């Protein structure tokens with residue numbers, strides 16, 4: 001009723017009310033943006049020790065009609081809270097699989113992998129495996145080229161269920177990378193149970209290598225001990241790259257090698273790389 005509405009309103013402080021409104025508005029904008037196809041994927045190169053481009057991470061961007069290019073930091077939390085991450089995440093998967101299918105057609109791109117961020121809400125869906133399989137099937141993408149990035153905290157929700165889903169997708173050739181590694185609560189015992197192909201060293205350790213040397217080094221060693229590959233994210237300088245290479249890191253991602261960019265720019269980079 002109106003009276004109840006007026007009463008509850010008193011419990012909101014003004015800034016909180018503004019935030020609630022902002023969130024509601026933002027959620028509406030996201031819905032409209034999805035209908036109007038305002039979302040795109042950007043691609044950030046991933047590089048190996050020979051400085052070859054081995055793949056990319058797909059990162060969502062929003063071409064907002066008035067705000068311009070918006071990065072996920074401005075909307076992903078609201079998208080998660082409202083559950084809009086389910087349709088948006090499905091769109092990301094579909095688009096990523098389309099791109100993988102396109103890449104299969106050219107020798108310069110057919111061996112590239114594409115890493116896709118998966119949110120906890122998506123992974124928790126009972127039909128998550130079916131949704132990923134459907135995206136792969138619709139596009140004709142090779143599952144071996146698809147890498148799903150999960151974070152530590154989301155794996156803890158229901159470890160057995162997560163392992164089951166990872167194994168089902170793994171059987172089809174899909175692989176998994178543990179994003180932001182080192183910032184969560186992984187215990188070594190359950191890390192061993194998870195069918196992970198890769199650990200991704202969080203950028204906080206990479207960007208503070210002078211003080212955090214042991215952490216980055218330990219993660220590289222840990223990955224090798226667990227028979228996983230390892231990639232460092234947030235590599236911004238040559239010094240960081242060189243230090244990581246000394247520790248035995250095998251793959252890199254960061255502004256030093258390339259910012260997230262539109263697909264055509266990424267493809268131009270791949271071609272250019274081959275020519276040099």
Ligand code: C2E
Pocket residue numbers: 044058059060071072073076089092117118119179180203233234235236253254255256260
């Ligand atoms: P993330 O998965 O940890 O992605 C890495 C973020 O670090 C990206 O920010 C990337 O642009 C940025 N980055 C890459 N290299 C460097 C570097 O050298 N230095 C610095 N300072 N930053 C670097 P972005 O694109 O703004 O994405 C932010 C977060 O939004 C992502 O963090 C991820 O959690 C989320 N996100 C992005 N795309 C998607 C998506 O399609 N689905 C979901 N669920 N989440 C997404």
Ligand code: CA
Pocket residue numbers: 057117149179
């Ligand atoms: Ca990621």
Ligand code: CA
Pocket residue numbers: 179180200202203233
């Ligand atoms: Ca990350």
Ligand code: CA
Pocket residue numbers: 180
């Ligand atoms: Ca992150």
